Amino acid sequence: MQEYLNALQTVLDEGVPSDDRTGTGTISHFGLQCRYDLRQGFPLVTTKKLHLRSIIHELLWFLAGDTNITYLKDNGVRIWDEWADENGDLGPVYGHQWRHFPQVKNNTFVGEIDQIQTLLDAIKTNPSSRRHIVSAWNPGDVDDMALPPCHTLWQVRVQGDTMHMQLYQRSADMFLGVPFNIASYALLLEMLAHVTGYKAGNFIHTMGDAHIYSNHMDQVATQLARKPHEAPRLIINRQVSSLFDFKYDDFTFENYNPDAAIKAPVAV
Ligand SMILES: Nc1nc(=O)c2c([nH]1)NC[C@@H]1CN(c3ccc(C(=O)N[C@@H](CCC(=O)O)C(=O)O)cc3)CN21
Numbered sequence: 001m002q003e004y005l006n007a008l009q010t011v012l013d014e015g016v017p018s019d020d021r022t023g024t025g026t027i028s029h030f031g032l033q034c035r036y037d038l039r040q041g042f043p044l045v046t047t048k049k050l051h052l053r054s055i056i057h058e059l060l061w062f063l064a065g066d067t068n069i070t071y072l073k074d075n076g077v078r079i080w081d082e083w084a085d086e087n088g089d090l091g092p093v094y095g096h097q098w099r100h101f102p103q104v105k106n107n108t109f110v111g112e113i114d115q116i117q118t119l120l121d122a123i124k125t126n127p128s129s130r131r132h133i134v135s136a137w138n139p140g141d142v143d144d145m146a147l148p149p150c151h152t153l154w155q156v157r158v159q160g161d162t163m164h165m166q167l168y169q170r171s172a173d174m175f176l177g178v179p180f181n182i183a184s185y186a187l188l189l190e191m192l193a194h195v196t197g198y199k200a201g202n203f204i205h206t207m208g209d210a211h212i213y214s215n216h217m218d219q220v221a222t223q224l225a226r227k228p229h230e231a232p233r234l235i236i237n238r239q240v241s242s243l244f245d246f247k248y249d250d251f252t253f254e255n256y257n258p259d260a261a262i263k264a265p266v267a268v
């Protein structure tokens, strides 16, 4: 995961001090891209221990179209707690837009678009398409979301027997959020490739505002002083035919030997 550590270093070296919504303050570098080749191993940060449980359950929760944190809480995942209302709702965030994107024609609501099913169908019928896109950014709904989507839009590209993916992330918390985001999208690419019969290739992570919060500086220094370990391998334990049938226990990360976790406060 040298690629991720290099990106952290770039933000440190080239970032400029910036105000931000949370009042914490950041150094921010606008426009950054990393490329992870999943054929070389699974891109889990090894210079601190990641809470894989949160990453896997959050992705299954997005794919289920869920936007209430009850499922996450029931599974010991707390990363969305600060943003939920008293009923556990986050508004029409990722899960809603991925599975139930409102379709409007002639200014009238005509139904919902299941962007994930549409993507799966299109990969089958028209693999070489350059239009395999899923968008979580819905301008009409942004005001009703607890947090407007950070991982905003992603594209899948099939080339030969290999499937690649690129994510555009508008805002990237380099220390806390980004290791989760890389793992989550790499896992999504592996799952998509598995159910459609392709090999998983590159995950390209394009970031808009890539920032380090002012209260993460010591943690970043600790992390950059560590040497990355060998990349783990993802094992999918059974043949799954529908993307929506994956369960938490279907995934094993072999050879994941990270350094100790590094605690950091999340900016709300
Ligand atoms: N400032 C900020 N950064 C984020 O990364 C972020 C948000 N806000 N808001 C929405 C989601 C929630 N995400 C989060 C929230 C918390 C952690 C976090 O505290 N991670 C710790 C422990 C995680 C755990 O126990 O599951 C870590 O060490 O990685 C990570 C991602 C990503 N997002």
Ligand SMILES: O=c1ccn([C@H]2C[C@H](O)[C@@H](COP(=O)(O)O)O2)c(=O)[nH]1
Pocket (backbone or CB within 6 Å): 021, 022, 147, 148, 150, 151, 171, 172, 173, 174, 176, 177, 178, 181, 267
């Ligand atoms: O998946 C995620 C979700 C959130 N973030 C970070 C990026 C920012 O630090 C905050 C969001 O604040 P905005 O003011 O809405 O940009 O959350 C992330 O890195 N990854």
